[in-house]
Amino acid sequence: MVDVLVEYSVLNELNGSLKQIIVELQEAESRATTLEGDIGDPYGRNKLREAAEEFEDGWDDRRKALKEDLMKIQERVEGTGQGWANWDTEVSSKLAVESNEADTMPKVN
Helix, strand or coil: CCCCCCCHHHHHHHHHHHHHHHHHHHHHHHHHHHHHHHHCCHHHCCHHHHHHHHHHHHHHHHHHHHHHHHHHHHHHHHHHHHHHHHHHHHHHHHHCCCCCHHHHCCCCC
């Protein structure tokens, strides 16, 4: 079996990054709508705006599915980090030695 070492800081950074990506995906639809409005119909032509709308319509379902998948991954990453931190705290408290306890422990020669 191979040991894998993943530091808490790496899990926390990954968790934060996933949350940021999820927020970006949530806000993307409103930014696309704003973009379409900003494009407007320059010189009475609307092909660019229509292309932006078509792109947004096609990307919308994929973005929702991607966001849902990332939310599941983010929850697992966060749960893993919390689980290991809780386990680490619990185990370390059981292994703690009182300052005077070392004097009364048997000595190995």
